[in-house]
Amino acid sequence: xxxxxxxxxxxxxxxxPVHLPCNHSTISGTDYIHWYRxxxxxxxxxxxxxxxxxxxxxxxxxxxxxxxKSSTLILHRATLRDAAVYYCILRGNSGNTPLVxxxxxxxxxxx
Amino acid sequence: xxxxxxxxxxxxxxxxxxxxxxxxxxxGHDYLFWYxxxxxxxLELLIYFNNNVPIxxxxxxxxxxxxxxxxxxxxxxxxxxxxxRDSAVYFCASSYGTGGEQYFGPGTRLTxx
Numbered sequence: 663x664x665x666x667x668x669x670x671x672x673x674x675x676x677x678x679p680v681h682l683p684c685n686h687s688t689i690s691g692t693d694y695i696h697w698y699r700x701x702x703x704x705x706x707x708x709x710x711x712x713x714x715x716x717x718x719x720x721x722x723x724x725x726x727x728x729x730x731k732s733s734t735l736i737l738h739r740a741t742l743r744d745a746a747v748y749y750c751i752l753r754g755n756s757g758n759t760p761l762v763x764x765x766x767x768x769x770x771x772x773x
Numbered sequence: 774x775x776x777x778x779x780x781x782x783x784x785x786x787x788x789x790x791x792x793x794x795x796x797x798x799x800x801g802h803d804y805l806f807w808y809x810x811x812x813x814x815x816l817e818l819l820i821y822f823n824n825n826v827p828i829x830x831x832x833x834x835x836x837x838x839x840x841x842x843x844x845x846x847x848x849x850x851x852x853x854x855x856x857x858r859d860s861a862v863y864f865c866a867s868s869y870g871t872g873g874e875q876y877f878g879p880g881t882r883l884t885x886x
Contacts, residue, residue, distance in 0.1 A: 694872065705777075705864045705877030706816070758804045758823070758868055761875060763816035 666750045671768045674740045682735040682767055684750030692755045695726060695733050699746040700766070706749065709735065745771045777878035779865050785884045791853040794881045797846055798867030806866040806875060807840055807850050816864070822848065834859075855885045 667685040674680040686695065696711040710717055710724045712733075717724040723736040737744055749766040753759050778797040786792055798805050806821040820830040825842045833840070837856070842848040852859055862882050866875040 696874075698875075705866070705880050706875075707877065708874035711874070753872065755872060758871055758873055760806055760818040760821050760829070761808075761816075762818070765815060 666752060666764055668748075668750055668764065668767045670765065671770065673770045673772060674737075676742060676771055676773050677739050680737040680740045680744070680769065680771075682737075682748050682750075682769065683732065684734070685732045686750070686752055687731045689730050689752055690754070693752040694755060695724065695730075696751045696753050696761070697722070697724065697735050698749045698751065698761065698763075700749070701743075701746045706761075706763075709748070711753075740769075740771045742771050742773060745769055777865055777867055777876050779863075779878035779881050781881060782879060783882045783884075785886065786855055787886055788856055789854045790885075791851065792855045792859075792883060792885075794850040794852075794863050794865075794883070796848045796850070796865030796878060798848070798865070799869075799876055800846065802867035802869045802873075802876075803845075804868045804873070804875075805842060805848050806868075807848070808864045808866065808877075809861045810864065810880070811861045819850070819863075852883075855883075857885045859883060860885050 697709040698706040700706045710722050712724045725734045747766040747768050780795045803824050807819040810816045818832045820840045822842045840850045862880045864877050864880045866877045868875045
């Protein structure tokens with residue numbers, strides 16, 4: 663699987679937007695960009711995914727660079743409950759491949 | 774649906790004992806994954822099944838580990854004999870279809886003394 667690079671940690675103030683970057687310069691044309699997060703003492707949970715176009719859902723937005731070598735997960739208004747480790751993962755489109763987790767970004771939210 | 778159910782939530786056992794972890798996937802899901810999380814290695818895949826058939830077990834550490842899925846609603850991960858280095862949080866996840874998002878259970882925290 664292609665590798666992703668994320669900052670180890672980030673900090674945000676509550677109710678402010680958060681932009682979590684991910685670099686994936688070796689992404690292939692058929693790789694989807696997935697984001698999962700892991701809240702403290704819980705299993706990972708799906709956040710969002712996309713291929714080429716920007717995506718929005720109730721949890722977050724995903725902005726994908728035109729060359730697809732990087733992407734940004736956007737939390738529009740961070741809350742204390744968003745404090746978690748965020749993982750950026752590339753997945754091929756053949757079958758239901760397992761997730762390959764890196765170290766992710768630990769997001770701290772300050773009240 | 775109650776989500777992915779794992780039992781037990783915590784397990785403490787002595788080295789050399791057999792340990793069995795259990796997972797009930799979400800009804801209708803056709804993929805089931807077992808992952809392990811440690812501080813040193815992070816989250817890593819152990820094995821996954823499609824329609825109850827093991828597809829890739831290359832992540833299983835050694836012969837002490839075995840996993841089964843006798844039917845679509847139940848899977849077990851067994852460690853025999855257990856060793857202190859097996860101490861970790863074990864997660865089960867399930868999903869449906871091609872590229873489906875994975876739903877994780879709450880995990881089983883295993884401590885081997």
